[in-house]
Amino acid sequence: MTDEPIIEFKHVSKTYQNGTLGLKDINLSIPKGQFLVVVGLSGAGKSTLMRTINRMHDISTGDIRVDGESIVHLKGKELRGLRRSIGMIFQNFNLVKRSSVQRNVLSGRVGYYSTWKSTLGLFSKEDKQKAIEALQRVGLGEKLYSRADELSGGQQQRVAIARAFMQDPKIVLADEPIASLDPLTTESVMDDLKRLNEEFHITVIVNLHSVSLAKRFADRIIGLRDGELVYDEPISKVTEKDLEAIYQPVSIVKKSEVQA
Template sequence: MIEFKDVNKTYPNGVTALKNINLTIDQGEFVAIIGLSGAGKSTLIRCINRMHDINEGTLMVNGVDVGKLRGKQVRSFRRKIGMIFQSFNLVTRTSVINNVLISTVPDLAWWRKGLGLFPQEKKVDALEALDKVGILDKAYNRVDQLSGGQQQRVALARTIAQHPDIILADEPVASLDPVTAKVVMDDFKKINKETNMSILINIHHVELALEYADRVIGIRQGEIVYDGKSEEVSQEVLNQIYGSVENIPKADDPEEADI
């Protein structure tokens, strides 16, 4: 369970990204976070794994007060939270399976990682994760030989192999074409249903958010202005989130940087 209680976040430059956030997300929910660029979508999910610190309030994740974690406690905590980025964050000059394995054994000596000397059980885990996202046949290909959609599926497999409780995804399909984006979103939905992992996706495209998420959270200027079932999102709700019909992103609109 993730609980935000009166959470505020202001950056050193004075920009207030989150204002009095109160939010509870139960285990196994698939949640899409939508809103204008700069609304605070990325900040919201990045506070969950302590990529950003909050200034006020309390953020609890599975009973852990995230703000009180220090040093090794933060690193240990993050191992139960997978993070997927728009840019994939893969090592492109090595194999797909090595990219998945690197995240599964954080305490392994660096030279073992470099030489690919991973425990056999971890290799099995990695292959099973690649199978779940449909790219087992690419396990021994170099990452730079893969398409963008395949690379994002490698990133998802890498996260699955960690066996996290929560997956956070920051614009995971932003750089993909519409067809490939739907394939990747299908994988997210499948993993959510099969494993009961909580999945929170900061997503630009409203159509994908409504199609795949069970719950939608709308943010405007750092405040939650909608929190409810995806099927209950109306045009009036979207206008409240985006200000006007003209501001609602279309499927082929380019993404802009969020905070």
């Protein structure tokens, strides 16, 4: 990990069309190679924050910079280039269930091919070998020709990680990647993400509800509440009391502040 930022939020706010406030004046700098965990209650803005980085959500005000370049007005080829460099891992795996594991993993390379080639599955021999290696990396080399819907939930999520790796990403975003998994499978998926981070120096940002996993895997933890950044500390300074406070309802937090 270096001190050089790969992602910068500068006074970023997001208001949805129905008036709901998603983010409020976020200022945040994320160094290259960091494993960042975002915690907070449901609806705190965790997914919104993450999805502004790859422009799945546009912001209302402020600026977001990736590798020093503002991304808020990117269009066409430039926007596709941004998204190609950012792997996304979803809670529901987001696989094509009736397709083979190989085809799902190779879909991580579609940003490098013309539309007609990717549609017809005309991937290079090198990329097919790369898919095998990506699956071996997450312990699923023997599942290459299986259909995605034949796999367990944990296996499907590891296929999704292999697919993200195929993009040669500089950033991986994982939005509640373990929410539907059992404890043993959770460990495997988090270990895979940590390995991507440590072995390949990929910046990883993960939304989690589990405080124990956040403390175990993160280099740094930030907390959101009602769209605001309310906590930001390196893991060496994170305390159990701090994390408990992030998950308290706003009314309780405000009451404790008045009593103090």
